Amino acid sequence: MRTTVNIVLILIAAVIVGLGIRTFKSIASRARSNEQIEIFSNDVSPMDFVEEDSVTENAIPSRPPEDEAWLSRFELVERSGEKISSEALLGQPYIVSFFYSTCPSICVRQNQKLKELQDEFLGQGVHFVAISVDPETDTPKILREYAARFGADEKQWLFMTGDLNYIRRIGAEIYRLPVDKQFHSERFVLVDTKGQIEGFYTWPEKPQFEKLKETIRQMIQFSERKDS
Incomplete structure (x- = not known):
């Protein structure tokens, strides 16, 4: 029983890590895309x-x-x-x-x-x-x-x-x-x-x-x- 619980916990941890990596890659990708945009609007602060x-x-x-x-x-x-x-x-x-x-x-x-x-x-x-x-x-x-x-x-x-x-x-x-x-x-x-x-x-x-x-x-x- 203890072995089964450990396996489940390991699988849950792996899923959480995987989701974290995917989120990080998505944010980085959007950041790279935004760096290439040269369009400006009134929503941008002068700072x-x-x-x-x-x-x-x-x-x-x-x-x-x-x-x-x-x-x-x-x-x-x-x-x-x-x-x-x-x-x-x-x-x-x-x-x-x-x-x-x-x-x-x-x-x-x-x-x-x-x-x-x-x-x-x-x-x-x-x-x-x-x-x-x-x-x-x-x-x-x-x-x-x-x-x-x-x-x-x-x-x-x-x-x-x-x-x-x-x-x-x-x-x-x-x-x-x-x-x-x-x-x-x-x-x-x-x-x-x-x-x-x-x-x-x-x-x-x-x-x-x-x-x-x-x-x-x-x-x-x-x-x-x-x-x-």
Whole structure:
């Protein structure tokens, strides 16, 4: 009888250990998956982000596949109330980003980075296109107030809004970025003078941000030489 009880106890202990190992593996797997996600929402605390620019081993911006067919047209409402199409941006490079005005953390830092770029390239041949992923909230009036917080130049730094489903398509089909209501990627998309994607730059990574500046300078210089 005692032997039977011991065997039962051993089997129960083995089951408990097995369940513990399975739970640990599941948690670790989810943690690894979460590390690869670059989508941010209003549920994230500002304390979850490092305030300083990060320096990682991945200093090279990614590029779109050369054999991929990319859409290149959209029309949205700017904070001025005027409709602006992507065709109107051709001839100069521009940077596309996605944000929303009530975001308390990542969007603020992201637009501070755009402010830095605007200050460096003020009045030069480059535009900044910030597209809201909460257009129900971000009316032209709200966007005007939001843009004023960053001293956004009305001609060079555009704040765009429109239908959410349409903005989802712009993000996914034109710029290959995940976009949904109050969700966006932590990347800037640099578009060349012909409306083609030059690269995707993760702005918190300092080497990529500096590379973005360098590439903008080169594009502006090339455009100026071509026009002269």
